[in-house]
Amino acid sequence: SKVDPLASFGNFQNTNLSRSVSLSIIDQNGNDVFFQAHQNNPIQLIIPRDPYVLIPSMYLQNVTSINSTLNNLLFNYHYINITSSLPISVHFEIHSLNRSLAYLFIYKFDQTPQLNSSINVIDGWTVFCPFNLTNDDIYRYFIDNQQTPGHQSLIFGIRELNSTEMNNYCSNNSSINTSLPITNEPFNFTSNYELRLYTSGCYYLDENNNWKSDGLVVSIRWIKKNKEYLIFI
Incomplete structure (x- = not known):
């Protein structure tokens, strides 16, 4: 097998940070x-991330200055355009300026997620606890290429979780909690956070030199020193 830089082909030009893989069995x-x-x-x-690629800086989210009570906001929302002719995966990286804090993360395709004691309209969720942090103090989440097709x-x-929720979900004494932490109170951020988002994909050229992704599943893992590997199956 061999890993090489991938040149642009046809109408699919977004390959400047890509790698191609060839595999032969003889x-x-x-x-x-x-x-x-x-x-x-x-x-x-398994394709290692290019160590020479410069990663863009994170964007500071000045959430402590937002008055959530004016609009009764329970979450600070972010929008991503995932319109693509081929399936993509979405990567989330969140860096709190206070590493002792925990967060609830929810998402929904094509509409705003809603979650309170009477409404549960989400496609997925996770709780970020301080013990989940990597060596670089970054929370990470990944949505694979099987979930995004057909969505725009x-x-x-x-x-941010409050102290009671922290104790229930993130303390050493708390058992594994599979329920959602739900509240009807507007959010209250005690510290700002930084955010970085990016997408990835895995494609092949068919016999007509068209890019395809049928049968390819993208997953991800992290190893020592936070070097990222994308696993294409």
């Missing part, structure tokens, strides 16, 4: 061996 006589992967027996291709936008909301 027998003892040097002949190509045909093989076919399927869901129960996938092939995993993604809206996610963040709120």
